[in-house]
Amino acid sequence: MKKLGFWNAGLIVLALGSLALMAGCKPKDGGGESTGSTGSSSSTSGETASGDKINIGLIASINGDLRPWGSDCRDGAMLAVEEINAAGGIDGKMINLIVEDSNSKPEDGKTAAQKLASSDVVGLVGEVASGITMQIKSVALEAGLPLVAVGATNPDITKNSDGKVFRVCYTDDFQGPVMAKFAFQALGKKRAAIMTDNKQPYSQELSKKFMAFFKSLGGEIVTEEFYESGQNQFTGQITNIKSKAPDVIFLSGYFTEVGPIARQIRQQGLNVPLLGGDGWDSKELVTSGGDAIIGGYFCNHYNNKEDRPEVQNFLTKWNEKYGGEPATTMGALGYDAVMLMIDGIKRGGTDKAKIAEALNNTEGFAGVSGVINLKDHNGDPPKRALVVEVTQDGQKFAKAYEPDEVFN
Amino acid sequence: MENLLYVWAGLEFNFSTLPQQLVNGLITGAIYALIALGYTMVYGVLRLINFAHGEVFMLGGYVALFVSWGFGFSPEALQKNPDAQSSALILVIMILVAMAACALIGAIIEYFAYRPMRNQSRIAALITAIGVSLFLQYAGQIFLPNSPPPSIAQQVNPYQENLKFDLISAPKETRDAYTAAKTESDNLKQQFETALNGRSQFDDTLTDAEKALGTQAQEAQNKVSALEGEIAQKSVGVTITVGKLIMLVTVIVLMLILRFLVMATPAGRAMRAVSHDFESASLMGINVNKVITFTFMLGSALAGAGAMMLVTFEGTAIHPFFGLQLGVKAFVAAVLGGIGNIPGAVLGGFLMGLAETLVVWAGYSNYKDAVAFVILIVVLLLKPGGILGSSKVEKV
Structure with missing residues (x-):
């Protein structure tokens, strides 16, 4: 096995290396393409x-x-x-x-x-x-x-x-607190459970900020469970969460896992609202999450329906x-x-x-x-965040948070 | 029932959720076992680790997706006709098509990639396997829909109702309190919605009385959640959807069919003979090429079945790399059980699933994957051939 591991690693490195070389050639076409859009000859x-x-x-x-x-x-x-x-x-x-x-x-x-x-x-x-x-x-x-x-x-x-x-x-310094404030004040939730994607620094940071601000508002974090993107069974973590009786669950990962997680949460008979960050933003969320994700809320940057x-x-x-x-x-x-x-x-x-x-x-x-x-x-523009509700045909605007109204 | 929670050295053993976790582990393990079978069978006859097996699984997921689209469950079709009804027949067709397509893909891979390398050194075959795996992943990125990763619509699965088996029920007072709270919460929600009259609940134009009603409705809902949690804490039981039960039964049925094929048919006997001694088997008049193709088809069909069930019942997002992680886990399961040994693969798969879930149960979900590999190392140190494998050390 030791030998296999060694060869395997070596080969994969080699293979990836050659792929990277191939990929390195590709963007030239991409560059050509886009220069084309400027009307000048390709360079x-x-x-x-x-x-x-x-x-x-x-x-x-x-x-x-x-x-x-x-x-x-x-x-x-x-x-x-x-x-x-x-x-x-x-x-x-x-x-x-x-x-x-x-x-x-x-x-x-x-x-x-x-x-x-x-x-x-x-x-x-x-x-x-x-x-x-x-x-x-x-x-x-x-x-x-x-x-x-x-x-x-x-x-x-x-x-x-x-x-x-x-x-x-x-930044996540803002997004996390926005969702915490929304959960605590707009939805009136007091006991939150968190699921974090341990493979994504984005998710870890967002969970951390949500947790800190939700606590500072007076809420309680009943548990934090972890998974990694690419996994597809989350039932173990959900069983743990269910036994802690949360009234809201914060899913800080990307939509590719959030959909199946939402389905599996409902399959275990857990009916609390689901919240998330801008990683939820995709049309595919409604298909992968099914009925379970409808009525969930997440934080987004803007909304196509703004006038x-x-x-x-x-x-x-x-x-x-x-x-x-x-x-x-x-x-x-x-x-x-x-x-x-x-x-x-x-x-x-x-x-x-x-x-x-x-x-x-x-x-x-x-x-x-x-x-x-x-x-x-220092490079971070204070921007407002929109909380949107997931509906059958996309997103519905729920509440906007201006940069200065979240922290006071 | 509070005494069901034991805390020891930072580990939380909540015995009221243990039965549920064991069921979770079995279901996770069933899929691992199904994929592990493909690795172990190919290794059995060819002494080759088919790294492309995870990609066959991935393709099986795509086939299931396309079949579901063909039955009118694509996102576009569902937008026009959201009430599309699925049936057991559709699921059966999906699984059969996925199995057949994967069997074909397996046979093609064997014919074009591995057969020319069969008389070369083993390392050459191994590199070919890695090559095929990468080829399928990156070709999939170009030719298969993956942006954003699609998933099978929930409507495809008609078996969504929950079955609840209580070993110890929550006290009657709690359950009564829950029913009462639920009625009250539904009532308040109804009132609040009537008052909103189509406006958003976060609308600025709400009057104070309406806001108060909204708060009341929220509090009632929180109370329901709290009681739901109390019931979960005070009862010991298992909740499982019919779909997952079907999944578990299907896996077991497929394994029994496999056992029958391998143990009781001429093709199976030929397979065992080739696995026992490749050269002698061919000298005894066994068509080795046919046996190997058959083995690949069998293993790939199982992967196809596993992929179809996973994507249909769990809603997993399908992308060209989605076979990678499961493939590695299943490979570990096969090695754990003793690679080349069919019951070993099943045992290894279930053990991996249970071990992972128990780690989560103990409150260490962030070490879920690490544990799988620690188990592997420990087992291989004690029994280098795997749990049911031969004691002869294999140099792969």
């Missing part, structure tokens, strides 16, 4: 920007587990670039978006970022997941590039970032280009992230340090997902 990332182009690098999970979010993020980003270029670019210079695939893996994200950093980009945009963004951050700091993260909600992303790392979403002009403008353009509505909120956040970067370039020029400085001074940037203020906030 590889090795070719540096000439005088009439400004290069922005996007790292997205176009393949792998995070593909639902990654592909939406890329589509949103491309939409933003198209919009700016159609309006004449920045002072006549066209924006060129170079897309690299992170394959939903931190190590591939790092490679992608290094590749972009060695080409002539003025800034990086990405990723939807915190783990990958951490790796991109280290590359960006080394190269002195400003980085706008898309959906990375882990609070550590912007810490020790030398004023160069920003994000367009709220703000930014939202409606974005949805119209999305529908024209791709048809329908974005399946996840990462469409809007990807769009916002690129728009914010472009806004920074407009105000700061093409110098990396100046862009970072301009981004740090952002005030009242009207994004699809809400107004973004970055001045004196």
Whole structure:
């Protein structure tokens, strides 16, 4: 067995290595594709920007587990670039978006970022997941590039970032307390049970924040149970939870496991409401969760049914280009992230340090997902969070929390 | 019944949930056992660890998904016709198609990937197996729907009602209190909904009286939850859905059929002969190629059945990597029971399922997977061939 383990590990490393090589070639096509959208001839990332182009690098999970979010993020980003270029670019210079695939893996994200950093980009945009963004951050700091993260909600992303790392979403420091407050005050729940996905730093952090704030409000956490993404039987944990008599259950993981968990919770005759974070955001949640997930609440970044002009403008353009509505909120956040970067370039020029400085001074940037203020906030814009209810045909707005109303 | 909870050295042994946990473990283990059989049978005849077995399982899940879509249970069709009714017949067709498709896939993999490598060194065959596994995963990413990972709609499963078996019932007062609280809560909820008249319960335009009614309804609901929990704590019993019971019975039936096939048919006898001595069996006029194809088909069909039941009864999200983790667990189960030994695979599967669930029961759900491997190491240290395996040390 020892021998098998050794060979096995070695072979898998080899196989993955060669796959990574293959994957490394692929994004060139992706880059070509997106440059096509700018109307200029296709350019590889090795070719540096000439005088009439400004290069922005996007790292997205176009393949792998995070593909639902990654592909939406890329589509949103491309939409933003198209919009700016159609309006004449920045002072006549066209924006060129170079897309690299992170394959939903931190190590591939790092490679992608290094590749972009060695080409002539003025800034990086990405990723939807915190783990990958951490790796991109280290590359960006080394190269002195400003980085706008898309959906990375882990609070550590912007810490020790030398004023160069920003994000367009709220953090788990905010999301967790929002759901705790919603559970305790709006739903009147006093005894919460938590299920955490131990494989996802996102889920761990969110559970921690929810727990701390729910307790500080006067609620009780009856138990915390763990699972790992990729598992499919959660009955053992649910039996434990049931014996602790909670009146609400917080599921901080991603929708791929939340659906089956919800079904299995109801199968054991446990009928309490279910709550979660923005990892629930997917059309597939209703299919995988069935009746069990209907009536659950989760925290989201924005809502397709909002009537703000930014939202409606974005949805119209999305529908024209791709048809329908974005399946996840990462469409809007990807769009916002690129728009914010472009806004920074407009105000700061093409110098990396100046862009970072301009981004740090952002005030009242009207994004699809809400107004973004970055001045004196160390890269974390205070944003409002929406609590939405899961219904048979998607999501229904329940309650909005402004940044300053949660903590008091 | 409070004395059913023992706390020792940080471990929580709540004996009132033990029967439920044992049932949970059996069901988890049944699926492991079903997949482990495929690993062990192929190893038995070929001395090859078929790393692609987890991917055959994954494909079985997809086949079941497509069949369910064909019967009108795709998300689009359900949107138009949300009241689509499923039946036992549909489930039977799904499982048979999944089994047949997997058997075919297994045979194809064997024919194109493993047969050309059969006379090469064992390590070459092993690398091929890993190659096939990776090929299927990444090809699946391109050709199979996986963004977002689909799952089989709940409506496909007509057996959702709960069966409750009480070994010790909760005291009558508690149950009466629960019924009363439930009636009151339903009542208040009804009143509140009438008052809302289509508005959201979080609407700003609610009057103070309406808000008070809402709070009252919430409190009544909390009381119901609390009493539900009290009943759960004071009674000892098992809750299981009919669907899962069917799943457990199907697994056992499939294992009995397998036992019959292996022990009582000419094909099974040939299989055992090949497993005993490959060369001699072929000298005795056994068509080894046919036997090997048969073995692959048998093992893959079992994986297909397991995949269909898992995705139908649990709502697991299906993606090209979803066979990976289960495949590894089932492989461990097969090694634990003694790889190459059919009853060993079943035993190993059930042991793994039970062990994992008991770890969760003791309050250590974050170490669930680690325990599986600790068990494996301990067993292999004591019995290198696995629990029921031969004592001869295999160098794989």
